[in-house]
Each structure stands twice: as structure tokens, then as C-alpha cells.
Amino acid sequence: MGAMPERDSYDVVIVGGAIMGSAVAWFLTDLGFDGRILVLDRDMSFERSATATSTSCIRQQFSTELNVKISQFGAEFITNLRAFMGGDTRVPQLGIRSFGYLYLADTDGFADDLRDRAAVQVAAGAATRLLTPEQIHKLYPFYALDDIVLGSINTRGEGYFDSMAVFEWMRRQAIERGAEYVEDEVVGMDVAGGSVRSVALASGARIACGHVINAAGPRAGHVAAMAGIDLPVEPRKRMSWVFKAEAPLDRDLPLTIDPSGLHVRENGGGTYQAGGHFGDDPAVDFDDFEMDHGLWEAEVWPLLAARIPQFEAIKLTHSWVGHYEMNVFDHNAVLGPHPDVRNFLFINGFSGHGLQQAPAMGRGLAEWLCSGGYETLDLSGFGYDRLSSSAPQVEKAVI
Template identity: 55%
Template sequence: MALAQQTPKAHSYDIILIGGAMYGSSIAWWLSRDPGFDGSILVVERDLSFECASTSHTNSCIRQQFSNPTNIQVSQFGAEFINNFQSYFDHDPRVPKIHIQSFGYMYLANTAAGAESLRHSQALQAQMGAGTRHMTASEIQAEYPFYHVGDITAGNHNTVNEGYFDGGTIFDWCKRVAQEKGAEYVQNEVVAMDRHADRIHSVTLASGERLSCGLVVNCTGPRAAQTARMAGLDLPVEPRKRYSFVFDAEQPLARDLPLTIDPSGVHMRSEGRYYLAGCPPDDDAPVAYDDFTQDHSIWQEKVWPIIAARVPQFETIKLINSWAGHYAYNTFDQNAIIGPHHQVENLLFANGFSGHGLQQSMAIGRGLAEFITYGAYRSIDLSPFAYKRIEEGKPFLEKAVI
């Protein structure tokens, strides 16, 4: 069924955000609360129900266990934001308190090289103030006796500001308050951009309106490359399918299950009274933008055997729910592409998060709002995420990609 299209109130906007899910709403909200910004904002979202958005399919987790200092900084601010959520909304009595369920990530290695990589990452994380511990297999077994660790050489674990949070509430309040402060949202779709040399002069909507613009931000998640092509640019971002499974255990664990990253690539964690597991398919190819079809054999043939081998109490479990969502997968280096294009001065990217999007949205939304308002990043230097690295063939190096 075709979605009803809404007409914008004006014909010209200072900022047009293409995509209204977590990134469009985060940037709109940060702009709306910055006293230095007084421009007009239009958010164009193809489906305001967000039914198929990556934001709606996220597992809402945050970690400081990265190997790149910039990613660690971004997540540290994310944790600060979550823990002080109400203060960022000026203690509005309508805004609820949220927190991080800090059962932490447990990265497991089953080779000497994997253990050394974890040790190196832990040293960096500790240097930057994170609470990550490097653990031997026997230390893991002593603290979490439900794991089978016969094949494990080492692990990293952090129970400080690392785990699950209520991402839906953050998204809802960013969107709601951005609208209250003047950001206009319309259900429509950008189908063309009028580019002359180094500028985007206007965008055309599916409903026919042509809107002039001061600046355009690409926030279209897995559709980012499609949006970039309207400006004659290539963006190495494609939709990749990721599967999530919620299950009940006949013999529940006596304590929370950390978000466990098994060496196989399967991950699992506590989810209230249930548990959640997920993984990529073995054939991790790009999919159509509207392909959310599930492959039920992945649960039966891959996920269940792996989690039962790692946690023997999970041999007897019952699948409760499952879904498929999309990563906005950066095929170049699996990390974000942020900020202006070096040849099109008024086109900015917020793309290619490759599964890190929700946890990074607080810091990156703030950073892009700073760049839009002041012409520079003021809080965290996000320039290592710039598009130019792609043309120069210089990947953003990050080992901890799930």
C-alpha cells in the first residue's frame, strides 16, 4: 500500500534532513537546542511509522570495547548521555529516567592471536578510562560458571556503562522535542537533487515539490547509497541482513548473561526474563531495501547449536520471537561516514554505521549539529570519519566490529 505523502509548509529550508529515524531526529534535536542555531529544519521521512527502519529493529546496546580511540570517545559520551538523559531535556517532568543495564559485553577468543588482540584493546580502553578487564578462561569460568570455556584462550569484559539501554525512548523524545522546538517532519521521499558544481541547490520530493536548501544531510540508513547517487556520488553503503532471536530457557541462568560475542560470530545476552541471540547469515550479501524475509534455518542449524555449546543450559530452550533487520553496512571499513563531502560543500553524511548506529547517535548527532552551526566539531573530533578517507584508500581501523 502506498504511503500518504505530506506537503511541506515552505518552499525553502536552511537544513533538509533526508531520513527521520534516529540520526535525522538526533541531529534535528541537537540543532533545535543549540542557541547558536536559528535556521529552519525540514525532516523528510518516507515512512513516519518507522516500521522498517533500522532504528526499529535495533538491539539497543552500547559498549566501550572498541579498538579505535575515536569510537571509544563516542561511546563514552553515549553512556554519559543515557545516564543523564533527563538533564539533557532540561529536567522536563514528562521525560523518563533511563539507564544502562550494565551486564557488559563479553568478548571471547579461541586463538592466541585473538587473545593478544583483546589484550591490546583492553590496554587502550583502560588508558581511556573504560572498565574493561582482560580475563583468562579460568577467571571467566570462576565468575560465570555457566559458560563452556574448554576452547577459550581469553576474554574481555566490562560491566561499567556497557550493556543494554532503552533506545526507543531516546528516539521518541529526540523526535518529539525537535518537533516541539520547530523542526518540521513530513512523510514524503526525496527523489532527486539539483546539483551544480560543488553545491546542492534544491531537492525534489516524490509528491512533486521542489525545495531550495542551504544544507542537506543524508540520514537514510541502508538506503544511503541510493540517496548519494542523486547527487552524483558513490557511497559504499548497502543493506545487509541481520537476524535476532528471543528465546526462553527451561533452565534459566542464575544471573544475567553478558552480551557474549562468541568466536563464531553469534552473540547472545539477557533480555529481561528471556534471552536474545543474533548473527549475520553465512552468505552475507547485500539485500533489497524491502527484504526482511526471515531464514528460519539459521536458528535451527546455526544459532541454537552454537549457543547450546557455549552455555550447556541452553540445550533446552524455546524460540519466542524472531525478526530480520538491516545493517547500513559500510563495505569499505565497516565504520561511520560522517560530515561534509569534500567536493559538495553543503551535503553532509551520517551513514554507514554497520551496526553501531544507535549507540553512536548521541555523540554523532551532537557533532554534526556543531559542524552545521559553527563549521567545526567542538566536542569530539569526528574528522577521522570523513568521506575523503574512502577516496584516499585509508580505512578507519577498528578491530571490534560485530
């Protein structure tokens, strides 16, 4: 990586180098793309990227068949990472710690939603099971379940994985295959004749481009606006807390989605990770990573202890803030070309489930760039057109 781009023209310029941008870059090189690739990011440490601040988990419990299949490919990619990367012995053999996601419904209406989603998931090949409170208690006797009507869980290919290893090896191999990564910020775009002709960088450079990929995460709406495009993606603050239990649970804790808005999962070694949001969920400034330190005592700890009484005696060890790139239109991805600015492509708006979808989405966009269409999974339903035609593809299973 150099301080400035090596050239003044590239076939593909990717704005954002975290897991989405790196997935596109890696799959382009894997598919034999015959062109020059530049990946730009304002902070190559990625310290505050959505990739680095995520929960690092994958699930198949979505409300739409396509999102289930996308995450199924994600699980395949993770568990066969070395094989996908050509058998490179430097690449670790990864697995998924499949403790599953456990959705808890406290109303008949939410229980009906879980039944509807489970039918979609099972039809797509997921191993989702619906559980009565009695069945939940038998499997996980530590929960307080007096208010719970139904649960939903899948313990196959659903749980924790080393997301930073997947990201790092996508990035590293993309670089080794010729993709160029440069720390710089896109501050403007020259749009004429229905295409982006060039991007202007904070360093003062101007880069001509064949295609521009918006992989800017929570900043995606800001980047789209530079091309005169309205994209309803906003940064939303998400807080995470890691705590140690005085008396650890005697078995893995599924990533439990509580009706209160709290979620908590196994972290290993008697530690656990909690997250969520409570009350209003406004858009925030791109640089707002301020932690609400009072929330732990006022909301999070009481909710944890109410659902898992064994968590009355716990000690907070550390906490952090990250951002969702929330698509406020339908909580689903926006992927592919803009209908008017045809060389401006989206890979945005994942609303909290982007990390696990990066392999399938990166592959799909690389296929489109190489062949002009989606080849493995038909991802056309995520196109920008639905935003302007008010035809949402709603994903209900957003955490």
C-alpha cells in the same frame, strides 16, 4: 507533522528521521540553530528502521580511541537524558543495565587482538577487564569454555538501554522546538555549482535547501548517488531471535560475542536475545526482510547449546530481520561535508554500532552546521576524504 512540507525552502533538509536524523535535528535545536529544519522519512512508523530493529545496547569495547570516547558520551547522554533535555519531567530517567559485553577468543591471534583493544579502551577511561577461562568460569559458571583462550568484558556503562525512548524524545523535542517532520521520500536532487540546490520528493514537491544531511541508514548509498556521490554503504541483513529458557540462568548474561559469529544477551524474565550472521554476508535489497526460518534449528540453537549447555532446553518466541548500514570500506562512520558538494553532509556507515553513537555524532554534525567545525570531539577523522584517498580508519570491533 503535515502531509506536505509547510514551505518550499529550508536551511537544513535531513533525509532520514530515525535516530541519526533525529539526533542531528535535536542537537541543532539545542544549540540554538537559527534556521528552518525539515526531516523527511519514507516511513514515519520507523518499523523496519535500523533503530527499531537493533539490539538496543551500548559498549565501549572498540578498537579505536575515538569510538570509545563517542560511546562514553552516549552513555552519559542516556543516563542523564532528562537533564540534557532541560529537566523536562515528561522525559524518563533512563539507565544502562550494565551486564557488559563479553568477547570470547578461541585463538591466540584473536586473544592478542583483545589485549590490544583493551589497552586502547583502558587508556581512554573504559573499565575493560581481560579474563582467563578460569576467571570467566568463576564469574559465569554456565559457559562451556574448553576452546576459549581469553575473554574481555566491561560492566560499567555497557549493556542494555531503552533506545526507543532516547529516539522518541529526541524526535518529540525537536518537533516541539520547530523542526518539521514529513513522511515523504527523496527521489532526486538538483546539483549545480558544487551544491545541492533542491531535493525532489515522491509527492511531487521540490524543496530548496541550504544543507542536505544524508541520514538514510542502509539507504545512504542510494541517497548519495542522487547527488552524484559514490558512498560505499550497503544494507546487510541481520536476524534476531528471542527465546525463553526452561531453566533460566541464575545471573545476568552479558552480551556474549561468540567466535562462531553468534551473539546472545540477557533480555529479562527468563528470556534472551540472540543474533548474528553466519557464512557469506552479501548486500541485500533495501526491502528484503525475509527471515531464514531454518537457521534457528540448523545453526543458532546448536551454537547456543554448545556455548551454554543450559540452553539445550529453550523455546523460540519470536524473531525478526533488520539491516546494518555497512560501510564496506573500513566499517566506520562517514561524517561531515563532501569535499566537492559542500552542502551535502554525511552521517552514515556505522556498520552496526550507530545507535549508541547517535548522541555524539548528532552533536558533532550540529556543531559543524552551527560553527563550521567540531567543538566537543574532533570527528574530522570520519570525513569523506579518506574514502577517495584510500586511508581507512578501520574499526575492528564490529559485531
